[in-house]
Amino acid sequence: MISFLLFCIVNAIDVSISNMDSAIIDIVWCGAHNQSNDNILVMSSKGTIYLSQNNGDDWQKLAEVFHRKGLLVLQDENEKVGVVNKIQKSPIDPQLIIFLGTEFVNWISPDCGQTINAIYTGRQMREFQFHPKRKDWILASSWSKCQMKQKDCFVTKDLMISQDMGLNWEVIAKYVNQYSWGFKSPNNDVIPEQRILITYEPNGKGHQQLSGWNMKTHLFYSDDFMKTKTMLVNQGNKFQLTPNHIFVAQVMNSSNQEVKLLVSESDEYEYNFRYVQMPDILKDHSYTIVDSQYGAFININHLKPSSIMGTTYISDSTASRYRISLNYTVRTEEGQCDFERVLGLEGIYIANVYASEQAELYQSEIDEDSPRIKESDLSKFKQTKITFDKGSRWQPLTPPVVDSEGKKLQCDSKTCSLHLHSVSTKMQFGPFYSTKNSIGLILGTGNIGKYLSYRPDQVNTYMSRDGGLTWFEIAKGSHIYEIGDHGGVIVLASDQQATKVLKYSWNEGLTWEVFQFSEQAIEITNIITEPSNIGTRFIIYGTSDMYINDENIEQGNIVKIDFSQIHGRECIGEDQPSSENSDYELWSPTGKINPDCLMGMKVEYVRKKRDAKCFNGEDLQRQHSIQYCQCTEEDWECDLNFHRENQDINGKCIPYELYEQNFEAPENCEDYYEVTRGYRRVAGNKCQGGVEYNPVKLLCPGFKFWKFRNIWDFMLICIFVAIIYFIYKNKHHFSKKKDHTKEQQQSARTYGQKMVERGLGYREFDEDLIEENQNV
Numbered sequence: 001m002i003s004f005l006l007f008c009i010v011n012a013i014d015v016s017i018s019n020m021d022s023a024i025i026d027i028v029w030c031g032a033h034n035q036s037n038d039n040i041l042v043m044s045s046k047g048t049i050y051l052s053q054n055n056g057d058d059w060q061k062l063a064e065v066f067h068r069k070g071l072l073v074l075q076d077e078n079e080k081v082g083v084v085n086k087i088q089k090s091p092i093d094p095q096l097i098i099f100l101g102t103e104f105v106n107w108i109s110p111d112c113g114q115t116i117n118a119i120y121t122g123r124q125m126r127e128f129q130f131h132p133k134r135k136d137w138i139l140a141s142s143w144s145k146c147q148m149k150q151k152d153c154f155v156t157k158d159l160m161i162s163q164d165m166g167l168n169w170e171v172i173a174k175y176v177n178q179y180s181w182g183f184k185s186p187n188n189d190v191i192p193e194q195r196i197l198i199t200y201e202p203n204g205k206g207h208q209q210l211s212g213w214n215m216k217t218h219l220f221y222s223d224d225f226m227k228t229k230t231m232l233v234n235q236g237n238k239f240q241l242t243p244n245h246i247f248v249a250q251v252m253n254s255s256n257q258e259v260k261l262l263v264s265e266s267d268e269y270e271y272n273f274r275y276v277q278m279p280d281i282l283k284d285h286s287y288t289i290v291d292s293q294y295g296a297f298i299n300i301n302h303l304k305p306s307s308i309m310g311t312t313y314i315s316d317s318t319a320s321r322y323r324i325s326l327n328y329t330v331r332t333e334e335g336q337c338d339f340e341r342v343l344g345l346e347g348i349y350i351a352n353v354y355a356s357e358q359a360e361l362y363q364s365e366i367d368e369d370s371p372r373i374k375e376s377d378l379s380k381f382k383q384t385k386i387t388f389d390k391g392s393r394w395q396p397l398t399p400p401v402v403d404s405e406g407k408k409l410q411c412d413s414k415t416c417s418l419h420l421h422s423v424s425t426k427m428q429f430g431p432f433y434s435t436k437n438s439i440g441l442i443l444g445t446g447n448i449g450k451y452l453s454y455r456p457d458q459v460n461t462y463m464s465r466d467g468g469l470t471w472f473e474i475a476k477g478s479h480i481y482e483i484g485d486h487g488g489v490i491v492l493a494s495d496q497q498a499t500k501v502l503k504y505s506w507n508e509g510l511t512w513e514v515f516q517f518s519e520q521a522i523e524i525t526n527i528i529t530e531p532s533n534i535g536t537r538f539i540i541y542g543t544s545d546m547y548i549n550d551e552n553i554e555q556g557n558i559v560k561i562d563f564s565q566i567h568g569r570e571c572i573g574e575d576q577p578s579s580e581n582s583d584y585e586l587w588s589p590t591g592k593i594n595p596d597c598l599m600g601m602k603v604e605y606v607r608k609k610r611d612a613k614c615f616n617g618e619d620l621q622r623q624h625s626i627q628y629c630q631c632t633e634e635d636w637e638c639d640l641n642f643h644r645e646n647q648d649i650n651g652k653c654i655p656y657e658l659y660e661q662n663f664e665a666p667e668n669c670e671d672y673y674e675v676t677r678g679y680r681r682v683a684g685n686k687c688q689g690g691v692e693y694n695p696v697k698l699l700c701p702g703f704k705f706w707k708f709r710n711i712w713d714f715m716l717i718c719i720f721v722a723i724i725y726f727i728y729k730n731k732h733h734f735s736k737k738k739d740h741t742k743e744q745q746q747s748a749r750t751y752g753q754k755m756v757e758r759g760l761g762y763r764e765f766d767e768d769l770i771e772e773n774q775n776v
Contacts, residue, residue, distance in 0.1 A: 012565045012566045013515060013561060013562065013563060013565070013566060014560075014561070014562035014564075014565070015517050015559065015560070015561055015562075016056060016057045016058075016559070016560040017517075017518060017557065017558070017559050017560075018056075018058070018059045018557070018558045018559075018560075019546075019555050019556065019557055019558075020042065020044050020048070020050060020059075020555065020556030020557070020558065021044055021046050021048050021061075021555070021556065022044040022045040022046040022048070022554065022555070022556050023044065023045045023525070023542075023543045023554065023556045024042055024043070024044055024045075024525065024541040024542075024556045024558065025043055025044065025045050026042070026043040026086075026087055027040065027041070027042050027043075027528060027539065027541065028040070028041045028042075028087050028089055028097070029530050029531055030089070030094055030095055030097070030112035030113075031094050031095075031530075038052075038053055038054055038055050039051070039052070039053050039095075039112040039113070039114075040052045040055065040056055040539075041087060041097065041112065041113050042059070042541075042558065043084055043086075043087055044556050045556075046083065047082075047083025047084045047085055047102065048061060048062075048063045048083070048084075049061075049062045049063070049066060049084055049087075049099065049113065050062065051112070051113040051114070053114075055537050055560065055562075056537070056539050056558060056560030057560060059558070062113060062116070063083075065116050066081075066083070066084065066099070066107055066116060066118075067081050069107065069116050069117065069118040070082070070101070070105040070107070070118045072118060073105060073118045073119065073120040074104075074105070074120065075120065075122075079103065079104060080103045081101075081103065081105050082101040082102035082103030082104070082105055083101065083102055084099045084100065084101060084102075084107070085100055085101065085102050086099070086100040087099055087100075088100065088128050088130070090130045090135055091130055091132060091186075092130070092131075092132065092133065092135055092186060093110075093135045094112075095109075095110060095111050095112045096108075096109070096110055096130075096135055096165075097109045097112060097113065098128050098130075098138070098166070100125055100126075100128060101124070101125075102124070103124060104120060104121060104122055104123060104124060105118055105119070105120055106118070106119045106121065106125055106166070107119065108165060108166050119166045119167065121142070121160075121169050123142040123143075123144070123145070124142060124143070125140045125141070125142050125160075126140075126141050126142055126143065126157075127140060127141045128140050129179070129180065129181060131181055131193070132181060132183060132184060132185065132186045132188070133186050133188075133193055134193060135165070136162075136163060136164055136165045137161070137162070137163050138161070138162045138165065138166055139159065139160070139161055139179060139180075139181065139196070140159075140160045140161075140162070140169070141157055141158065141159055141160065141176060141179065142157075142158050142160060143155060143156070143157055143158070144156050144157075144158055144174075154205075154206055154207050154208070155207045155208060156174045156175050156176075156204065156207075156208045157174075157175070157176045157177070157208055158171050158173065158174050158176060159171070159172055159173040159174075159176045159179050159198065159200075159226070160172065161225055170225075172225055172226040173198060173200055173226050174200070174204060175200050175201035175202075175204030175208050175217075176198060176199070176200040177199040177200055177201075177214070177217050177237060177238070178198070178199045178237075178238055178239065179196060179197065179198040179199075179200075180196070180197045180198075180239075180241050181195065181196060181197075182195025182196060182197055182221060182241075183195070183241075183266065183267070184241060184242065184243045184266070185243050188267065190267050190268070190269055191266075191267065191269065192223045194222075194223050194224060194225060195221055195222070195223050196221065196222050196225065196226065197219070197220075197221050197232075197239060197241065197246070198219070198220050198221070198222070198226070198229075199217050199218065199219050199220075199236060199237055199238060199239065200217060200218075200220070201214070201216045201217050201218075202218065202220075202229075203216070204216070212254070212257060212305075213237050213249075213251040213254050213257050213258075213259060214237060214251065214254060215235055215251050215254045217235065217236075217237045217251075218231055218232075218233065218234055218235060218236055219231070219232045219233040219236030219237075219239060219248055220232060221271075232248070232271055232273065233248045233250055233262060233273055234250070235250050235251045235252075236248045236249070236250050236262070237249055237250070237251050237259070240289050241266055242266065242289070242292040242296075243266065243292070244265065244266060244267070244292065244319070245263055245264065245265060245266050245292065245296065245319045246263070246264050246265075246266040246271065247261060247262070247263050247287070247289055247296075247298075247319075248261070248262045248263075248264075248273065249261060249286075249287055250262055256283070257285050257305050258283050258284060258285065259284050259285065259286070259287070260275060260284060261275070261276045261284065261287055261298070261300075262274060262275055262276065263276050263296075263319050263320055274320060276298075276315070276319075276320055276321070276322055277320060277321045277322060277640055278313065278322050278640075279322070279323055279324060279640055279641050279656065279659075283302055284300050284301070284302060285301045285302070285303070285304060285305050285307070286300075286301045286305070286335055287299070287300055287301075288300075288310070288331065288335045288336070288337050290312065290337050290339040291339070291341050291349070292319075293341070293684065294317060294390075294683040294684030295314070295315040295316055295317050295318070295319050295683035295684070296314075296315045296319045297312055297313070297314055297315075297325065297339065297349075297391060298312070298313050298315070298322065299311070299312045299313075299329055299331060299337045299339065300312075300313065301331065301335075303363060303366045304366055306333040307331070307333075307366070308330070308331060308332065308333060308375050308378065308379075308424075309328055309329065309330065309331065309354055309359060309362060309363070309378070310329050310331045310337065311324060311326070311327055311328075311329065312324075312325050312326040312327075312329045312337070312339060312351070312391070313325055314390065314391040314392075314637070314683075315683065316680055316683055317683040317684070321639075321640045322640065323637070323638055323639065323640050323641070323642070323643075324643070325387075325391035325392075325394075326339075326351055326353060326385065326391065326394055327353070327356070327359070328353045328354040328355075328356060328359035329351060329352070329353055330351075330352040330353060330354060330382055330422070330424050331424070332423065332424050332426075336423045336424070337351075337423070338351055338352035338382075338422035338423060338424050339351040339352075339422075340422065340431075340432060340434075342434045342442060342467055342468060343434045343435055343436040344434065344435070344436040344437065344438070344439040344440070345439060345440070345467050345589050345598070346390075346598060346599040346601070346603075346684065347387070347388060347389055347390040347591075347598060347599040347682065347684070347685075348386070348387065348388055348467050348468055348589070348598075349386070349387050349390070349391060350384065350385070350386050350397075350420065350422075350432050350442075350468060351384070351385055351386075351387075351394070351422075352382050352383065352384050352385075352419075352420075352422050352424065352452065353382070353383055353384075353385055354378055354381050354382060354383075355381040355382075355383055355451065358373060358377075358378055358381040359378070359381075361373045362375075362378050379424075379454075380451060380454075381451050382419065382424075382451060382452040383396070383417070383419055383450075383451060383452065384396070384397050384417070384418065384419040384420050384446065384452065385397075386468050388467075388468075388469075388590075388591035388592055388598060388634070389591060389599070389634045389635065389637070389682055389685075390599065390637075390682045390683065390684065390685075391637070391682075392634070392636070392637030392638070392682055393634070393637075393644075393649040393650070394649070395592065395649060396417030396418070397417050397418035397419070397420070397468065397471060398417070398418065398469070398470055398471060399411040399413075399416060399417055399418045399448045399471065400418070400448070400462070400471050400472045400473050401472075402472075402473075403460070403473045403476075404460070404472075404473040404474055404475055404476055405476070409448060409473075411448045411449075415450055416448060416449055416450060417448065418446060418447075418448050418462060418471050419446045419447060419448070419449065419451065419452035419453075420432045420444035420445065420446035420452070420462065421444065421445050421446055421452065421459070425454075428454070429445040429446075429454075429459055429478045429495070430443070430444065430445045430461075430478065430479065430480050430481060430495060431444070431445075432444035433481065433483075435483055435533040436533075437486050437487075437532055437533045437534050437622075438483045438486055438487030438533055439467075439487070439589075439605050439607065439622055440464075440465050440466055440467045440487075440587065440589060440605070440607070441463070441464070441465055441483060441487045441490075441508065442463065442464040442467070442468055443461070443462070443463050443481045443483070443490070444461070444462050444463075445459050445460070445461050445462070445478045445479065446459060446460070446462060447459055447460060456477070456478060456496050459477065459478045460473050460475065460476055460477060460478070461473070461474050461475040461476075461477070461478065461479045461481070461492065462474065463490075463508075463509050465508050465509065466587075466589065466590075467589045467598075469589075469590065469592070472509070474492070474505075474509045474512070475492055475503065475512070477494060477496065478494070478495055478496050479492040479493060479494055479495060479503075480492070480493055480494075480495040480524055480525075480526055480527055481493075481527065482527040482528055482529050482533075482538055483529075483533050484529045484533055484534070484535055484536055484537070484538060484563070485534065485535065485536050485563075485615055485616050486533070486534055486608075486616040486620050486622070487508060487607070487608070487616075488506060488536075488608055488615055488616045489504060489505070489506055489536055489538075489563050490504065490505045490508070490509065491503070491504045491527055491538050491561075492504070492512075493524050493527060493540065494524070495524055497523070498521035498522055498523040498524075498542075498544070499521055499522065499524065500516050500517065500518045500519065500520070500521050500522070501514050501515060501516045501517065502514070502515055502517055502527075502540070502561075503515070504563065506563075506566065506567070506613070507610045507611060508608075508610050510610050510611070517540070517559055517561060518557075518559060520544055521544065522540070522542045522543070522544045522557050522559070523542050523543050523544065524540055524541075524542040525541055525542045525543070526540075526541060526542075527539070527540050528541075534616075534618045534620070535618060536562060536563040536564040536615060537560065537561070537562045537563075537564070538560075538561045538562075538563070539558060539559070539560055539561075540557075540558070540559040540561065541556065541557065541558050541559070542556075542557050543555065543556055543557060544557050564615070567613050567614050567615055569614050569615070570614055570615050570616070570617045571583035571584065571608055571612055571614035571615060571616055571617070572614070574606060574620065574621070577606045577624065582609075583608055583609055583612035583614050584606050584607065584608055584609065584612075585606075585607060585608075585609050586604045586605070586606065586607075586624060587604070587605050587607050588602055588603060588604050588605070589603065589605075591634050592634075594629070594632045594634045594635075596629065597629035597632070597634075597687070599635075599682065599684060599685050599686060599687075600628060600629050600631065600635050600685040600686040600687025600688070601626055601627065601628055601629060601686050601687075602626070602627040602628075602629055603623065603625070603626050603627075604623075604624040604625045604626075605622045605623055605624060606620070606621070606622055606623075606624050607622070628686055628687065628688045629687050629688070629690075630687060630688065630689045630690030630691075631681075631685075631687035631688065631689060631690035631691045631692065632687070632690060632691055633650065633691060635681060635682055635685045635687040635690075635691070636653075636679045636680065636681055636682065636691065636693050637653075637679065637680060637681075637682050638653035638678060638679065638680075639653065639676045639677075639678055639679055639680045640676075641655060641656055641659045641661075642654060642655055642656070642659075642676075642678040642679075643656060652678075653678040653679050654678065655678065661675075661676075663675060665698070665700050665701055669700035669701070670700060671699075671700060672697045672698060672699050672700055673697070673698055673700060674695035674696065674697055674698075675695055675696045675698055676695050677693050677694075677695060677696060678693075679693030680693075681693075681694075
């Protein structure tokens with residue numbers, strides 16, 4: 001049902017419209033990520049900063065303040081002040097803001113733009129990094145400049161540090177490629193606060209290499225601001241630091257741009273880097289870490305520099321051992337991937353791939369250097385997949401049964417499914433979108449059919465309210481969208497042409513109401529709300545035409561919309577969900593194979609009943625209870641060098657055809673070693689009992705039962721001594737069986753190998769055989 005509300009008579013929705021000097025390119029909410037805050041900063045394409053201290057109702061233009069402050073610190077009256085080209089917020093003090101300038105002046109504000117201080121550095125800053133703990137410490141980079149015909153001057157990227165919130169700066173390294181503080185979490189108590197990670201050329205000469213992999217660049221760390229440094233990875237060019245791991249790309253061959261990947265735990269004082277284990281020996285040109293929760297998803301470009309297709313791998317919990325999760329993944333030339341985690345839920349991801357037939361043709365074209373399908377043509381064959389078990393199995397999105405007008409849709413499940421746009425579309429259409437505080441809700445634009453369409457007349461807007469299990473069409477045409485009030489308010493607006501109206505739903509898409517927010521049509525760039533998505537205030541920004549002296553000038557527009565009065569009350573009964581007097585119900589996300597559990601757990605969440613006319617409020621607690629489930633097939637994935645039989649998502653895990661498994665015990669084997677059955681538990685899965693595919697434990701050669709660690713070891717030694725004494729006293733009896741015993745020992749050493757070969761990846765192991773082997 002859709003009703004139309006005239007702007008002039010609706011008092012329940014508060015609207016404020018403001019005009020800016022040009023298009024809006026950045027908006028920053030001051031305040032912590034989980035807090036609502038009234039102060040907002042906006043930057044226009046002309047570099048003008050605007051400040052609102054009342055959630056977007058009114059805006060103060062700060063251009064004159066920035067220019068006046070900049071003039072005060074210039075040391076040469078001929079130098080230019082410049083304008084702002086980037087806003088950056090401190091991770092530990094959300095009121096602390098740095099404004100990067102286009103010239104040699106930057107600005108800093110301790111109170112979200114209410115107070116502005118200019119900083120003169122004598123050079124143009126390119127990047128800023130606040131320290132995770134010490135708000136006065138800042139790293140920044142800058143490119144040195146040379147005057148025309150200036151001798152002995154070389155262009156280099158320099159690393160600078162300030163320990164007094166930008167007042168004074170010191171250059172601590174040149175020929176820098178990448179840098180970072182040594183840890184992410186402010187709760188770190190292992191890594192020294194002074195630690196810096198850096199890739200650079202320690203013996204750089206001449207102008208710095210500007211692109212590509214460089215054999216002379218290495219990864220170092222320093223705990224004293226680069227006075228001393230320790231090499232971590234020789235030829236380590238680039239790295240990515242996550243809360244749990246640090247990944248490093250090491251150059252193997254700079255001429256054909258080949259690299260290898262190493263990983264270490266990031267919370268170790270001394271890093272322990274090791275090469276990641278992959279199933280194939282292929283050329284690696286670039287990596288993208290697409291997710292690092294409980295292990296990692298890594299997309300690797302094996303084909304050529306700037307390829308638009310990659311292979312996505314999933315690791316175990318150590319982020320060291322990888323198997324293929326998804327072939328032919330869509331990526332951009334810059335390395336962005338059509339691969340997103342559904343926020344707020346465990347194990348659910350959505351990704352776009354190229355259809356296998358066309359992808360293989362594209363791959364062979366690169367291998368044989370014979371163009372048969374262009375990249376522009378390959379983009380016509382994108383398809384969307386979803387996983388509910390963290391990449392172990394992927395399947396198409398279930399298409400809606402009816403459209404947004406109630407008409408039945410014709411979609412053969414064998415060849416037809418729902419496809420959604422993502423980052424590779426480059427904002428032509430809205431990407432699939434979820435937030436951690438609106439659990440289960442996903443929005444996206446796309447179409448049903450065999451492939452993803454780029455035709456505007458075929459693209460519609462879709463929504464899921466159960467974590468991607470089922471979908472329904474919510475509007476014809478492509479829209480931009482945003483979610484607020486923990487999912488209690490959803491807002492849509494057309495992103496294909498200028499508009500005066502938006503649609504909103506307060507019942508998770510059950511009904512939609514149309515609201516006119518402006519007398520003049522605005523070409524909408526985006527709709528946003530405060531970062532935690534828990535409030536009822538939204539900001540729409542875009543552009544419109546303005547005529548001055550018969551000249552058409554594009555102006556920026558900001559529309560603030562407040563839905564806090566459309567219901568008039570907050571929801572009740574959060575502590576008694578599903579009861580008659582409660583506005584809330586319980587909901588549990590599920591997978592496709594196990595209808596009761598997801599990632600080994602049955603988690604019940606509190607969510608508003610769809611027909612409850614109330615607001616959730618900013619303090620809603622969503623999680624209600626957790627129960628651990630018995631393990632099922634869905635909780636296991638194929639191990640390294642194994643794959644699903646016949647490419648069936650429910651098939652058994654069998655070894656690749658050319659893979660020869662090594663059953664030999666490792667060097668320095670102690671007690672026992674493990675041999676895989678071809679499976680491993682999905683990283684982060686919490687299931688207990690049930691289906692078990694844990695590795696088989698085999699005794700090490702020469703296993704010794706005595707290791708004098710406690711009273712039980714002492715008793716074993718006593719028994720052993722008694723046995724030796726008994727054998728000595730009866731040695732004439734045992735000498736007759738000497739030859740027979742040797743044969744038994746030789747048989748025992750190979751017994752475990754034969755047992756694993758018989759059953760690996762094909763059937764359950766005979767537990768009696770395992771027990772017999774362990775007691776040899």
